[in-house]
Amino acid sequence: MSTIYLDNNATTRTAPEVLDAMMPYLTEFYGNPSSMHTFGGQVHKKIEEAREQVAALINAEPEEIVFTSCGTESDNTALMSAVETLPAKKHLITTRVEHPAVLNLCHHLGRKGFRTTYLPVDMLGRLDPAALDKALDDDTAIVSIMFANNETGVIFPVEEIALRLHEQGVLFHTDAVQAAGKIPLDVKKTPLHMLTISGHKLHAPKGIGALFVRKGTRFHPYIIGGHQERSRRAGTENVASIIGLGKAAELARTNLEEEISYLGRLRDRLERGLLNSCPHARVNGDIASRLPNTANISFEYIEGEAILLRLNEFGICASSGSACTSGSLEPSHVLRAMGVPYTAVHGSIRFSLSRYNTDRDIDTVLEVMPGIVNELRELSPFGRSIPEGSGGQTKEYT
Amino acid sequence: MWDYTDKVKEAFLRPKNVGEIENADAVGEVGSIVCGDALKLYLRIDKATEKILDARFQTFGCASAIASSSALTELIRGKTLDEALAVTNQDIADFLGGLPAQKMHCSVMGREALEAAIANYRGAPIRKTDAERVVCKCFDVTEEKIRRVAMDNHLTTVDEVTNFTKAGGGCGECKPEIENILAAIWSAQPPLKPLKPKGMTNLQKIALIQEVIERDIRPLLQADNGDVEIVDIDGNRVVVALRGICSGCSMSEVTLKSIQDKLRELVSDDIVIQESR
Numbered sequence: 001m002s003t004i005y006l007d008n009n010a011t012t013r014t015a016p017e018v019l020d021a022m023m024p025y026l027t028e029f030y031g032n033p034s035s036m037h038t039f040g041g042q043v044h045k046k047i048e049e050a051r052e053q054v055a056a057l058i059n060a061e062p063e064e065i066v067f068t069s070c071g072t073e074s075d076n077t078a079l080m081s082a083v084e085t086l087p088a089k090k091h092l093i094t095t096r097v098e099h100p101a102v103l104n105l106c107h108h109l110g111r112k113g114f115r116t117t118y119l120p121v122d123m124l125g126r127l128d129p130a131a132l133d134k135a136l137d138d139d140t141a142i143v144s145i146m147f148a149n150n151e152t153g154v155i156f157p158v159e160e161i162a163l164r165l166h167e168q169g170v171l172f173h174t175d176a177v178q179a180a181g182k183i184p185l186d187v188k189k190t191p192l193h194m195l196t197i198s199g200h201k202l203h204a205p206k207g208i209g210a211l212f213v214r215k216g217t218r219f220h221p222y223i224i225g226g227h228q229e230r231s232r233r234a235g236t237e238n239v240a241s242i243i244g245l246g247k248a249a250e251l252a253r254t255n256l257e258e259e260i261s262y263l264g265r266l267r268d269r270l271e272r273g274l275l276n277s278c279p280h281a282r283v284n285g286d287i288a289s290r291l292p293n294t295a296n297i298s299f300e301y302i303e304g305e306a307i308l309l310r311l312n313e314f315g316i317c318a319s320s321g322s323a324c325t326s327g328s329l330e331p332s333h334v335l336r337a338m339g340v341p342y343t344a345v346h347g348s349i350r351f352s353l354s355r356y357n358t359d360r361d362i363d364t365v366l367e368v369m370p371g372i373v374n375e376l377r378e379l380s381p382f383g384r385s386i387p388e389g390s391g392g393q394t395k396e397y398t
Numbered sequence: 399m400w401d402y403t404d405k406v407k408e409a410f411l412r413p414k415n416v417g418e419i420e421n422a423d424a425v426g427e428v429g430s431i432v433c434g435d436a437l438k439l440y441l442r443i444d445k446a447t448e449k450i451l452d453a454r455f456q457t458f459g460c461a462s463a464i465a466s467s468s469a470l471t472e473l474i475r476g477k478t479l480d481e482a483l484a485v486t487n488q489d490i491a492d493f494l495g496g497l498p499a500q501k502m503h504c505s506v507m508g509r510e511a512l513e514a515a516i517a518n519y520r521g522a523p524i525r526k527t528d529a530e531r532v533v534c535k536c537f538d539v540t541e542e543k544i545r546r547v548a549m550d551n552h553l554t555t556v557d558e559v560t561n562f563t564k565a566g567g568g569c570g571e572c573k574p575e576i577e578n579i580l581a582a583i584w585s586a587q588p589p590l591k592p593l594k595p596k597g598m599t600n601l602q603k604i605a606l607i608q609e610v611i612e613r614d615i616r617p618l619l620q621a622d623n624g625d626v627e628i629v630d631i632d633g634n635r636v637v638v639a640l641r642g643i644c645s646g647c648s649m650s651e652v653t654l655k656s657i658q659d660k661l662r663e664l665v666s667d668d669i670v671i672q673e674s675r
Contacts, residue, residue, distance in 0.1 A: 303434065305400075305460035309410065322434070322460070329537070329560070329567030331434065342432045379416055379464060381438040381456035382431060 001315040004361045008201075009150050009178060009294060009352035010319055014244070015203040021247040022205070025240040033237055034228065043239055050246025054210050057249040058176075058185040058195060066211045066232045067242050071177040071198030072101035074211035075144070077222035077233070078173040078194040079105055081213075082142035083114075084220035086171070089141035095119045095127060096337040097151075102144050102175055103333075115139070124286040125154040125338045129161050142171040147179035147195075151321055151334040151350055152285030153294025155183065159190045166191040171217070177201055181252030182291050183260065193217045197249075199241060203354070204248035208241035255355070263353050264292035266362055270351060271295045273366040278373045284340055284348060293353040296321070298335075298344035301383065302376040307349055310372040316365060321348040343382075402461060403495035409465035414472055415454045422454075426515025429507055433537050433564065435459030437467050439511040441474075443519060448479045455511075462501035469493040470508040473597070479516050485509070485597070486550060487562075492595045492602060502562045506547055533575050536568025544579050554584060594666060603665065604631050610664045611638075615657055619644055626657065629674040636661065639674040 005013070031040035033047050051062040068074045079092070079102065094106050096118045103118075110116040117135040121127050132143065143165055148155045158174050165172045173194040176185060181202030187195060194217065199208035213219050213232065225234030252259075275281050280300040299307060304322025311318055321332025322345075330336070331345045340348070351365070377383045402410075419440035429436030435458060442452035453471040457464045469490045474482040487505035491497045497505060516522075530540040547553065547562050556576045560566040566573045595606065611628060619625050624644030630637040636658075639645075644653055650673070658671035 301431070301458065303459050303463075306410070306464060309407075309461050313411065329434075329564050346431070346434045379413065379456060380458040381427070381436055382458055383456070 004314075004316045004357075004364055006351045006353060006357065006361065006365070007317045007319045008354040008357075009153075009350065011200045011206060012203045012354050013356055014200075014205050015248060015251055017251060018204055018244045018247045022240040022244040025243050033239060034226070047237060047239065047242050050242045050249075053246035053250045053253075054197065055212075057180060057253045058187050058197075058212060059189075060187045060212050061215065063230070064187075064212050064215055066213055066229050067237060067245070068209040068211055068233055069207055069238065070209040071099070071175065071196050071201070072209075073222065074196035074198070074209045075099070075101040075173075075175050076105055077211055078196065079109070079142060079144055080222050081194075081218075081220045082171050082173070083109065085218040086141045089139050091115045091117070091137060091139040091141060093117045093119065093132065093135050093140055093143040093145075095121065095145055095156075097121055097125065097149055097334040098144070098146055099150055099175055099177065102146070106144075114141075119145075121154075121337055123339050125149060125152045125284070125334065126286050126289075127156045129157055129164060132161060132164065136165075136168065136170060140170055142173060144173040144175065147174045147176040147185070148183070148291050149285070149334060150178045151332055152296045152338075153178070153291035153352075154285045155179070155289045155291065158192065162190045162192040178291060178294075181249070181256070182263075182293060184256060187212060187214065197245075199245040199248060202248050202252050204245040205241050208238055208245045210245065259355055260292045262355065263357075266353055266357055266359065267293060267295050267351075269359070270353075270362045270365060271297065273362070274369055277366065277370040281373075282344055284335055284338065284344075295351045296335075297349055297351070298340065299347040299349065299373050299376075300343045301380050302347045302373065304347050304349055306376055307347065307372060310376070311349075311365075311368070314364065314368050316368070319350045319352070321350065322346045400461070400498050400501070402465075402498070405493070405495040406462060406465045406497065409468040409494060410461040413464050413468035415452075415468060415475070416456070417454050418456065419452055419454050424515040424519035426511040426513065426518055428510045428514055429459070430538075431458060435463045435504065435507060437463065437507050437511045439467070439470070439515045441515050441519065443479065450474050450477055450479065450482055459504065459507075460501070462497050462504040463507065465494055466490050466497070466504040466508045467511075470512060474512065479519070482512060483516060485512065487547075488551065488595070489597055492598065495602075495605070499558075499561045502551075503564050506562050533579070534563075534565035534568065534572045536572075537564040539563050539565035541579060544576060545583060548580060548583055554580060556580070594664065598666075600633075606665050607631055607636055607661060607669070610661055611657070614660055614664070619653070624653075626653075634666065634668045635670050635672060637672045637674050 029043055031043045033040055033044035051065045054065050055062045092106055092114055094102055106116045119131050145156055147158050162172055172192045174192055175196045177196055177198040180197045193214050195212040197210040200206040221232050223234045228234055274297055282298050284296040284298055304320030308320050321335050335345045335348055419442050422440035423443040424441040426439040438456045440454045441450055444451050453475050455467040455471055457467040473485050473493055487509040490505040490508045530542050533539055533541050544559055544565055548559055551562055553559050556566055556573050559576050566576050623642050625641035627639045627641055629639050640650055654671050654673055661669040
């Protein structure tokens with residue numbers, strides 16, 4: 001049985017071109033880029049080439065890119081830098097639907113005496129920039145708002161927010177882990193201060209990330225030690241992965257428009273097909289402003305883990321915001337923040353696509369999913385009590 | 399992904415006794431869509447003998463919840479109501495070859511549905527009343543339930559209580575209160591040693607004997623350059639061969655007796671050890 005991988009917001013396959021670019025630096029060219037000799041120097045040059053490739057993806061300058069170990073480290077670095085460089089300011093602003101890399105750090109800082117404001121979202125997962133204005137005050141050290149949500153794919157108005165904050169001189173970081181490589185990002189047009197990228201979400205390996213730090217932004221390193229990354233991130237570089245991230249960024253930039261169109265078509269086919277064949281399915285998130293690869297669909301009155309494990313029997317990999325998949329007992333904080341009703345929140349499935357998915361993958365999901373949904377509804381005590389008609393955005397979508 | 403046993407997977411993918419019983423003699427309903435799992439148990443009961451002729455279920459929930467429901471119906475079919483009431487949530491978990499710790503609440507839900515159904519049949523009031531104090535507001539768990547499940551399952555930590563009841567698994571505000579409840583229970587009565595599994599099938603008993611020998615006996619013998627191997631298991635008779643330094647040792651009778659004692663302690667009182675000759 002072949003695997004149909006539709007969980008690309010969790011991680012992506014390392015692109016073969018990326019692997020090819022990395023291999024010499026795992027084998028033949030093993031010099032330390034900090035060494036003075038030519039053997040290390042050639043590795044250093046390759047890292048700088050990767051820096052240019054990553055910078056080009058977001059229209060930044062190469063010296064504005066700091067390589068880190070992952071998206072979480074980049075997020076933590078951005079927030080902790082603000083806390084260190086603005087010690088008098090004790091207020092943080094973020095959203096209720098951030099990734100735990102930001103959210104849990106804010107909870108942690110909250111316990112350390114910082115005031116934290118968590119901006120709400122509406123039922124489509126949208127953020128109202130006006131709510132930010134009300135939350136801001138002179139004590140605000142940093143605003144950290146994600147570019148696109150990992151669960152629903154909903155894109156936040158980061159450009160508008162950045163412009164507002166720029167006028168007020170407030171430090172702004174965005175976690176663009178899910179957006180980078182999937183939609184155009186331009187830090188020249190968007191006056192934000194810091195932006196997070198994670199390699200394994202765009203076909204580079206796991207364990208490599210980057211943080212864009214705009215020139216002139218006051219910065220304090222999170223990992224302290226040697227002088228690597230111009231003293232902004234100590235530690236010997238993860239050379240091969242940095243080179244892989246560079247190659248992945250180049251591939252993403254080169255093929256961006258084509259992939260947006262390809263993935264959007266596949267995603268819409270999948271979504272329409274599921275909504276048409278599975279009664280009481282609803283899309284979670286704003287369908288007007290979403291990543292092209294993400295569909296978050298709730299199958300009401302059944303539970304997400306059960307759906308996932310049935311899909312697993314067909315080799316289909318997806319993800320769920322249901323509590324039972326995570327070891328936690330609470331369903332997705334994102335869907336709860338959106339006010340998704342309990343009839344739907346437990347049965348949410350996230351399908352996230354990549355360039356390696358095909359129409360045949362979509363055909364298979366559309367073939368098996370109605371049967372799975374029917375079987376689980378037959379099992380459910382709520383099966384008989386399901387009201388007529390559909391909820392969510394089904395009608396709006398079609 | 400959860401580390402489910404093959405039995406859990408099988409019972410989830412091909413659950414037995416699914417559906418309603420029309421005009422059932424008893425119905426037990428627990429859980430809710432808000433909490434994320436719910437079970438409705440239907441019983442057909444022979445009124446003269448109080449024997450459960452048929453048991454069926456409908457479950458909203460994860461793989462463990464569905465598998466636990468299926469296991470429950472298999473365990474209670476053919477039993478009298480009193481015999482069925484002796485089935486514990488641990489019996490349900492054991493029937494499935496175990497559940498992940500965080501999923502034990504699914505087996506508790508099975509046991510609760512059984513109690514509710516039998517109470518329904520006997521016209522007894524259901525256990526939870528408005529008068530009971532809710533400790534965990536996120537999952538609507540009462541103090542009485544925490545006490546009962548903690549005592550039934552010898553739970554001594556808040557995490558264990560959360561795994562078995564969900565209490566404390568939401569906002570977490572009730573965790574100090576759960577800790578107080580546990581302290582009150584076990585200060586009055588120390589936790590009992592877990593009882594041996596009851597009502598095992600032959601396959602379950604064989605699996606447990608193998609597990610105990612691998613986990614609790616072989617490492618000790620191997621540490622002294624000895625070993626033991628299972629040759630056969632026939633009912634309560636476990637035939638073993640001593641290996642290494644244990645083979646031909648003058649103390650082999652003592653070794654065999656200690657193996658038998660351990661198996662009697664952890665598996666069943668009627669285990670008899672024999673050495674293969």
